[in-house]
Every structure is written in C-alpha cells, then in structure tokens.
Amino acid sequence: GIQVEQSPPDLILQEGANSTLRCNFSDSVNNLQWFHQNPWGQLINLFYIPSGTKQNGRLSATTVATERYSLLYISSSQTTDSGVYFCAVGGSGSRLTFGEGTQLTVNP
C-alpha cells in the first residue's frame, strides 16, 4: 500500500509565527486530505486536495502530485491551532492511509 510520511513529528511555535507541514507519499494518489485533530479529539477536515492549491483563511495547502508531496501552511498561528495535523492519502481503489501526524503546540 501507499506509504505516508509526515514531517516534522513535533512543532512548537509562538503565537503569530508561520509554519509549514509536509506530507510525502510513495505512489500516485487520487485522494489527499488534511485533518486537524484538536485537543478534544475531534477530527476536522481542513482540505480535500489531491492536486493543486487551496486557501482557507490563515491556512493553505498545496499538493504536487507528480512529485508526491503536499504542504500545509499555517500563517499567523493562534493557540487554537494546537493539535495534531494528519495527512491522509488514497490511491486508485484503495482505502485512505493516514500519516502519523504532526503534533503542533502554539504557545501564547
């Protein structure tokens, strides 16, 4: 199956800083999603982005499918951005595979 690797595993920021999270995958995909798991355990959709670039407020994501990676950008981070960010990818006819996540802590 597809291998998914996220980096960095942990990230600590001061409020207001910017950050980039990376997701590498081992094969071509037709599904790629970014999720945020907040400290209460809820899994929240951020982006459905098998290719291209999308933006939603302070967050944006880019997937370069031909080079097998996706990036999640967080600008002007806030304490409410804390939590775990998961990348999940799926190939043709295959289930989504989740990465191990990036644990983000934003300090006030």
Added chain:
Amino acid sequence: DAGVIQSPRHEVTEMGQEVTLRCKPISGHDYLFWYRQTMMRGLELLIYFNNNVPIDDSGMPEDRFSAKMPNASFSTLKIQPSEPRDSAVYFCASSSFGLIGELFFGEGSRLTVL
C-alpha cells in the same frame, strides 16, 4: 446538515460486557466507515459500507467485532465480549464519493474497558 453523529461519546465498561457504538452518517452520503484510534496504532480502518452493504471488513480485528448497517441512516459497531485492549476512540465517518471522496468524521466514541 448536522454532520456525522455518534453515540455514546464516552463508554466505560467491564471486561466481558457487550458494547454497542452507534453512528448516523451525513444524509445523502452512501459510504460509511468505522475507524479506531489508539496511541500505538494510530487511525485504523475497521470496515466500510457502500449503500448499507459491507464492502471491506479486513480491518476488523477479530470475531468479537461486528458491524451492521440496517439502513442508510444508521450503523452499529458491536464488541462482544469486550477486552481491555479494545480501549480506544472509535470514529465513524461518511463520504459521498467512496474512497476518493472527502471524508467527514463524527466526534468519536471513547471506549474504556476495565
């Protein structure tokens, strides 16, 4: 839409007891997924349904686990008998485009088996 609805949010039970977790998918979504999340194994897909029919149950850990979807708006995941190693957060998710579609998760059911 109300989103994916799961119940109970928390369940504490004793080893050997039967546990039933419930899920209502987003209206109009014809794919429903059950996931389990643990610290050791991360998020694992247990089973998924399309139009109420189980398509892939290869992730179900053992015969103690069973899942049903009697209609388009309701699914159950049952563990009988429960064991302490079943303690985890169980998520239900739904999608309108199957494996390539955007997945929406419920808030999860946190199970503790003593």
